[in-house]
Amino acid sequence: MHPGDFSSPGGECCKASRDLANNNLKAAARSFAPSCTEKETRRSPSPKRNFHFSYSHGRTFPRMLAVRGTRMANGRPKPVLALDVYGTLIDPFRMEEHLRADFGAKAKEAAELWRTKQLEYSFRRALMKKYLNFGECTAQALRFTAAQLGVSLSAEAQANLLAQYPQLPPYPDARAALDELSAEGYALAAFSNGTESAVRKSLEHAGLLGYFGKIVSVDPLHTFKPDPVVYEALVVEMSAPRETVWVISSNPFDVIGAKACGLRAAWVQRDPKRIFDPWEFAADATVHSLAELKDVLVSQ
16 A cells, blocks of 8 residues: 555554555554544545455455446446445334334334434444444343333343344335446445344345445444444445445435545435435435436436
8 A cells, every 4th residue: 555545644554554464454444544534635546455355246346346347438437335234225114013012002113212222322332432233232222212112021022123133124225226236337335333244134134135245344343333434444445446435325424424534425315304414524415215326326
C-alpha cells in the first residue's frame, strides 16, 4: 500500500500499511479510521492489495472484479455494492407473527420495540467499548421488550423466538433486485452487524446467499455500525477504491456512517413516512424499493 492512501494525521498510514502487511485487519482499519473525521482527505485510488477473500461462487473478490469487468458503459468504474442485511434484505418486523402467541394484540408493538432496542444496544456497546455480539444484543432487547410490555416469557419461549430470527423472510423485492444486479455484473457483498455465521444462516434460509461473494461482518472488529472503523474495514475487504464502494441500506445511521468515511451510499426508504436525518451527510441516492437500484447506479 502506498503511504499516500487514506491520509490521516500522526502517521497512521504507515502503521496501517504495516498492519495490512501482517494481515491484521482490525488494527489496520483502526489506523485508517481517523481519515473519516477529516473534512478534506486526499483519497487516491487504492492499488490492488494481496487479499483473497473466498466467494460463495468459488472465486476470490479481486478475481470476481476482473471477470465481471470494472467499468460501466459510460466509462466510469463499476460500483462495488455492500448491502445491509437486516432491514434491507431481511425483514425483521416479520417477527410480529412469531410474537403473537406470547404478546397477543401487542405483537406489532413488540416487534417494533424489539428492533429499536436491538439497534440501541449495539450503539451503546460500540460507544462504551463493551462489545457483545449482535445475537446477544438481540436477546437482551427481547428481554427488555417483554418486561416493558408486561409479558412474562419463559426461558423456553425466549429461546424459541430467538431461533426464529435466522428464519426471517426476505423483503419481496430482494430476490429480483439481486438477480438483476448480479446479471449486470455487479460484485455483491453482504455487510452486517450480525456475526458471519448468523448472517450466512439468514441469507441461506431466505434463498439469497448465492448472490453474495462475501459476507462482511463487524464481529471481528468488536464494534458496530456506524463506528468509522467498520467502513474502513469494508474498504479494505472489498479490495476496491473507496469511491467505488457503495453501501446500500435502509438504516439512515448506516448511510451516514458510510458517507462520513468517504464511501457512496443509497438509502432504501422502506417506510414512506420515515425521514432521513438532517445531517451534513446525505445519501447519494434514495430508492423506495431495491428494484430501483440498478437504474440509480447507472445514472450516477
